[in-house]
Structure formats: C-alpha cells, structure tokens
Amino acid sequence: MSVPVEIPARVADWFAENRRDLPWRDPGFPAWGTLVSEFMLQQTPVARVIPRLAEWLERWPTPQALASVPAGEAVRAWANLGYPRRALWLHAAAVQITERHGGVVPHNVDDLLALTGVGDYTARAVAAFAYGLRHPVVDTNTRRVIARALDGNAEPAPPSNTRDLAAMERLLPDNLDDAHAVNAGMMELGAIVCTARSPRCDACPIADLCAWRQAGYPEYEGKRKAVQKKYEGSDRHVRGLIMAELRAAHVPVTALEIETLWADAPQRDRALAGLVSDGLAVYAETGYVLP
DNA sequence: CAGCCGTGGGA
DNA sequence: TTCCCAAGGCT
The missing domain is CATH 1.10.340.30 (Hypothetical protein; domain 2)
Structure with a gap:
C-alpha cells in the first residue's frame, strides 16, 4: 500500500x-x-x-x-x-x-x-x-485512522499485531521527536477528530488525503467486531455488585450479605467463585475480603 | 482465537 | 430509552 x-x-x-x-x-x-x-x-x-x-x-x-x-x-x-x-x-x-x-x-x-x-x-x-524510544504504538484510535485514511475503510479489520505494527512503522519518521509526535498524534486524531461515531472531517488535517473520504465514505463490509453482551443481568454485572461491596467494606462481607446483592443463587455463586478464582476476593474466617 | 472481563457517559 | 464503546489483555 x-x-x-x-x-x-x-x-x-x-x-x-x-x-x-x-x-x-x-x-x-x-x-x-x-x-x-x-x-x-x-x-x-x-x-x-x-x-x-x-x-x-x-x-x-x-x-x-x-x-x-x-x-x-x-x-x-x-x-x-x-x-x-x-x-x-x-x-x-x-x-x-x-x-x-x-x-x-x-x-x-x-x-x-x-x-x-x-x-x-x-x-x-x-x-x-x-522514554522517547522509536517504536510503533498502535491503539484502537490509531487503527481507525489507518483504516480510514490509508485503507479507505470505515472501520479497521480485527486487530492483527503484525499487520498493525507494520502499517504504523511505515508512518514513523526516523527522528525520535517526530516519531513521538506521529505516534501520539495518530492516537489523538482518532480520539478527538476521527472518532468512531461521527468523525469531524471538517477539522481533520488529512481530510484531503483520506482514502475513505475520497471513496465517498463507503460503509464497512468486513468482519464486525463481536457485539458486547448486555451488561444488565450479566455475570459481569453481578461481579461488579460484589466488588463494590468488598471495596466499601472494611470488615469481611458475609455470605448472607452477598446473598442480598443478587437473587439468582447459581449466578451469584458463579460470580463469587470467579472473583475468588481471579484473586479479587478471598475468604477469611467470617466472610469475603479484598486480597 | 473467540469469549470474557466493569462502568459510565454521549448520541 | 437503548445502544455503542472507551489509550486492552488474558485464557
């Protein structure tokens, strides 16, 4: 390319x-x-x-x-x-x-x-x-800017470290300060101008060079990233409730107190077991505490 | 590698 | 209101 x-x-x-x-x-x-x-x-x-x-x-x-x-x-x-x-x-x-x-x-x-x-x-x-070293830095913002400006796509393909780092490497000047500015600038551009939902192309410094713009803003046709599962009622939700309780408490949180946080017992037990397995909660004598 | 992991604010 | 997604990483 x-x-x-x-x-x-x-x-x-x-x-x-x-x-x-x-x-x-x-x-x-x-x-x-x-x-x-x-x-x-x-x-x-x-x-x-x-x-x-x-x-x-x-x-x-x-x-x-x-x-x-x-x-x-x-x-x-x-x-x-x-x-x-x-x-x-x-x-x-x-x-x-x-x-x-x-x-x-x-x-x-x-x-x-x-x-x-x-x-x-x-x-x-x-x-x-x-440390100011010259390495390609690629985050979700950078990937989006590259996808649009260089590849002409509305969204990046699923992350591929090899491909993404190589693409960014091609943009990096040799000079350390310039490389730093390009790494940070690509991220910043994606964060505040070339945003995921409504890009502000009128404020974009490379709008006239943008392959996606030149192509007439075609819709993305490649693989979509997996849709995030609904949070409400999910295991993550229950884990979050338990963690909030553990953070607030300065004495062990009893099993009885945890029962009041979520009615569904199997899901509650699964969430708590997961937190213990992850090391985010430990059982101590009378209840659960932070590690 | 696809699925999983919190939380909150903007559209 | 509901949906989207945000400077990712681990298993």
Missing part, C-alpha cells in the same frame, strides 16, 4: 497545535506514572482516569511504594474504573519491577511485555511515550 508522504508531517503539525493538556504529557511526568495511566486507560475513558491517576500517584509515587502494600489496597483505590483485574495486574507489575528491575520501569519492550497486564499496546506506549 502506498502511503501519502504528507500524512506523518501533517499529523505531527496538527498534534503540536491541538494536543490536549493531559497529565501524562506534563514535562517530567515519571515513567511509573505513564505505566499507571496506561493501565487505567485500558478500556476506560480519559475523563474518568484523570482524578484516579492523581490520587494513585500521590499515594504510590513509585513501583516500590505500591509493591509494599497488599494487592487489595490497589483494588480498593481502583474504585469504579472497571475491570478490577487491572488493579491486581498493576500491583503484580509493581512487584516485578521492584524485584527484577530495581524499581525502575524498564525501557525495553520485551522486558515490558513480560510484566503482568502489559500487552502489545502498553509495552510500546511506555517505551515510546515515557
């Missing part, structure tokens, strides 16, 4: 002018802060992350600080960010950073990938954004 050579420079210039003032973009923001923010941003919107991130870093300014407290403290501080397993994984990663890397968030992508809860996106985001 041929890439219009103007795209990276246009995106980088647009980013310089239009970047949101987000905490993790502050000069001197620590790599640990970047790692924490990336964990929190996995499937949780920016606006909900910002206040929790500030609290978190004030309380645990280093990996060692987090590693020194029980994992349950992390789960409680995670509050209502959702997917509380991420709090458990972040705590595990803090322990690993402390034990294996002397408390320094690793620079190396393979070392980052070896941390619990760090996958292909997060590892490269930390290497690129915290």
Whole structure:
C-alpha cells in the first residue's frame, strides 16, 4: 500500500497545535506514572482516569511504594474504573519491577511485555511515550485512522499485531521527536477528530488525503467486531455488585450479605467463585475480603 | 482465537 | 430509552 508522504508531517503539525493538556504529557511526568495511566486507560475513558491517576500517584509515587502494600489496597483505590483485574495486574507489575528491575520501569519492550497486564499496546506506549524510544504504538484510535485514511475503510479489520505494527512503522519518521509526535498524534486524531461515531472531517488535517473520504465514505463490509453482551443481568454485572461491596467494606462481607446483592443463587455463586478464582476476593474466617 | 472481563457517559 | 464503546489483555 502506498502511503501519502504528507500524512506523518501533517499529523505531527496538527498534534503540536491541538494536543490536549493531559497529565501524562506534563514535562517530567515519571515513567511509573505513564505505566499507571496506561493501565487505567485500558478500556476506560480519559475523563474518568484523570482524578484516579492523581490520587494513585500521590499515594504510590513509585513501583516500590505500591509493591509494599497488599494487592487489595490497589483494588480498593481502583474504585469504579472497571475491570478490577487491572488493579491486581498493576500491583503484580509493581512487584516485578521492584524485584527484577530495581524499581525502575524498564525501557525495553520485551522486558515490558513480560510484566503482568502489559500487552502489545502498553509495552510500546511506555517505551515510546515515557522514554522517547522509536517504536510503533498502535491503539484502537490509531487503527481507525489507518483504516480510514490509508485503507479507505470505515472501520479497521480485527486487530492483527503484525499487520498493525507494520502499517504504523511505515508512518514513523526516523527522528525520535517526530516519531513521538506521529505516534501520539495518530492516537489523538482518532480520539478527538476521527472518532468512531461521527468523525469531524471538517477539522481533520488529512481530510484531503483520506482514502475513505475520497471513496465517498463507503460503509464497512468486513468482519464486525463481536457485539458486547448486555451488561444488565450479566455475570459481569453481578461481579461488579460484589466488588463494590468488598471495596466499601472494611470488615469481611458475609455470605448472607452477598446473598442480598443478587437473587439468582447459581449466578451469584458463579460470580463469587470467579472473583475468588481471579484473586479479587478471598475468604477469611467470617466472610469475603479484598486480597 | 473467540469469549470474557466493569462502568459510565454521549448520541 | 437503548445502544455503542472507551489509550486492552488474558485464557
């Protein structure tokens, strides 16, 4: 596929002018802060992350600080960010950073990938954004911009790490600062202009180059991503109710109290067993507590 | 690899 | 109101 050579420079210039003032973009923001923010941003919107991130870093300014407290403290501080397993994984990663890397968030992508809860996106985001290294960073925003501007599709195909990283690599300038701006700019463009529902093409710096626009905005015909199951009444719903109770309580939550949270006994038992299996709840004498 | 994992806000 | 989906990762 041929890439219009103007795209990276246009995106980088647009980013310089239009970047949101987000905490993790502050000069001197620590790599640990970047790692924490990336964990929190996995499937949780920016606006909900910002206040929790500030609290978190004030309380645990280093990996060692987090590693020194029980994992349950992390789960409680995670509050209502959702997917509380991420709090458990972040705590595990803090322990690993402390034990294996002397408390320094690793620079190396393979070392980052070896941390619990760090996958292909997060590892490269930390290497690129915290340390300024030249790695392609591809998230859901970047994939959408590439799908539209370069491939002429309304939506990206299902994620393929090999294909997505190669596509982004082709856009990355050699210069470190420019590469950083293109990585961040593609994400930012997807986040605030080339959005999933109603893209603001009038504000897009590459609208005149966009393959999807040039093709007349054809509807997406490829494989759709699996539709999210309904939350109301789901196992995730019940797990969420139980976790909210465990976070609020500072004494063991009895089985009787858990019964009041959800009437369907088999589903309730399944949810609770799942939480115990995941390590998010443990039984202690009289009831369930955070780990 | 498809399914699973929370929560809340905008359209 | 209902639906969509948000800086993913693990099994």
